[in-house]
Amino acid sequence: MEKKQFPLFVLIVVSVLLGVILTQMFTGYTFMDILPSRFNGSETNKFSLFSITPIKHSKHLMVSAFIDHRINKAIRVISIIRRDSLQPLYCIYCNNDDNCQTAEAEVQIHSDHFGFPYAASDVLCDGAHTQDAAFVSISTSRNISAIYSEDLLPIKNTVTRESFKFNFSVCISNLFGSYNNVLQFVQTMEMYKLLGVQHVVIYNTSCGPDLEKLLQHYKKEGILEIVPWPIDHFLNPSKGWNFVEHGGDLHYYGQLVNLNECIYRNMYQSKYVLLNDIDEIIMPYKHANLPLLMEDLQQEHRDVGVFLIENHIFPKTQFEETGRFNRSEWRGIPGINIMEHIYREPDRKNVFNPRKLIINPRSVIQTSVHSTLQQYGDVYYVPFDVSHIVHVRVPLQGHLTKEQLAVDTRVWDFEQELISNVDKTLQASDLLKITD
Known part of the structure; x- marks a missing residue:
C-alpha cells in the first residue's frame, strides 16, 4: 500500500509550533507573551519560574527588580555580575501601556565577594519616569527595539508603605x-x-x-x-x-x-x-x-x-x-x-x-x-x-x-x-x- 505524504507546508507549521513551545518552556517568554502571564498580580507566579534570568550576550545574570524610593525612585535590579567581564549595560523599562524607555545602567558590584569571579551586584536604572515602570530588562544594547527579544522582570516596591503586613x-x-x-x-x-x-x-x-x-x-x-x-x-x-x-x-x-x-x-x-x-x-x-x-x-x-x-x-x-x-x-x-x-x-x-x-x-x-x-x-x-x-x-x-x-x-x-x-x-x- 502506498504511504500518504504530508504536504511540506504542514511539516513546516508543525516544526515552527514545536519550536515556539520548546523555546517558551526552556528560555522564557518574549515581550508580547509575557504580559498576560507574568504580570497578573500573582506574586508567587512572578517568581516561581524566573528567579534567575541570564542577561543575553553577556556572562551576567539578573534576579529581581525594585523601585528604590530612597534614590530618586530609580530601578534597582539585584544581579550577579562576572567581575572580569564588565561591559556597557542598559536598562529598558516599560509601563503597563507598553511605553518603553532606555537608560544607561550603573553597575555596583558589592565589595564583599571573597575573591569569587561572580559577585552580588546592583544594576541601577536612573532615567525619566522610572517610578511609572512595571517591568524592566537589562540589555547589552540601548536600542529600544531590543525589548522584544529580552526577558523581562516585574518591578516590585512601586508603592511605599508605613504599615506592614x-x-x-x-x-x-x-x-x-x-x-x-x-x-x-x-x-x-x-x-x-x-x-x-x-x-x-x-x-x-x-x-x-x-x-x-x-x-x-x-x-x-x-x-x-x-x-x-x-x-x-x-x-x-x-x-x-x-x-x-x-x-x-x-x-x-x-x-x-x-x-x-x-x-x-x-x-x-x-x-x-x-x-x-x-x-x-x-x-x-x-x-x-x-x-x-x-x-x-x-x-x-x-x-x-x-x-x-x-x-x-x-x-x-x-x-x-x-x-x-x-x-x-x-x-x-x-x-x-x-x-x-x-x-x-x-x-x-x-x-x-x-x-x-x-x-x-x-x-x-x-x-x-x-x-x-x-x-x-x-x-x-x-x-x-x-x-x-x-x-x-x-x-x-x-x-x-x-x-x-x-x-x-x-x-x-x-x-x-x-x-x-x-x-x-x-x-x-x-x-x-x-x-x-
Missing part, C-alpha cells in the same frame, strides 16, 4: 546539597513562631525528601515563602566562602545575592527583617519575645536601623546529661535535637565573633553576611546578655570539656509549647506517627 520576617539564604536536617529546622521554625516571627523566606536549591515535606507544610500554613534558587543550572556555585580554599564561581551558592534580594523583597512587607542561617536562632534573653526586645532597643536607639547580634556555638557533640529531651518520638526524625544541647562555647578574646543582623530593611542599601555594607542611620552592637544567637552545630573549640562550657537553657523556657507544636507540625507533615 508582618512585624518580623526571617531571611534564610539558601538550601543546597540535599539538606535534610528536619528536626533542627522544625524546632527553629516553631521557636521563631513563639518569639513573634510571622514570615520566613527561604531560597531553595535542593533539599532532602523529608525536609521537602516540612517546607510544603509551612508553605501551606502561610508562614513560609519558598523562592526556587536553581543557581547550579547557571553557574558552578561554591559550597564555601573562600575562593582560594573552596573554588567555584560564586560565594556559598549565592548567599549574598539571596540576603540582599530578601531585604528588598520585604522592604514594605515587614517592619523588621532577621538575616541569619537555617541553624541559628536570634534569641532574646531579657525579653519574652522579639517584639518586646525591639521595642526597647528601638526606643533607646532611635537612629539605629541595623542591630548586630553575637553568634554563640552550642556544640552538637555535648549532650544534656539527664536525657530529659531525648524523646523516643523524635528518634526517627533526621537531624539535630537542639533541646539536648545546652552547653555553650566561651568567647575567645583573640578571635572575631561573627554576628548576624536584625534590620529595618528601609535603612539598608547593601548587606554582607555579618554586617551591612551600606546603610542609612546608625549600627548598634546588641549586648550578649540582651540577645545572642543559639547556634547548635559542630564545635569550633572541640578540645574543651563539658566543664569548660557554659550552661545555657534558654530554649527550655519554651519547652511545653515548643514540644507540642513540633509534634503537631511533624504529624501534619506526615513525618511523625503517634501511636496510643
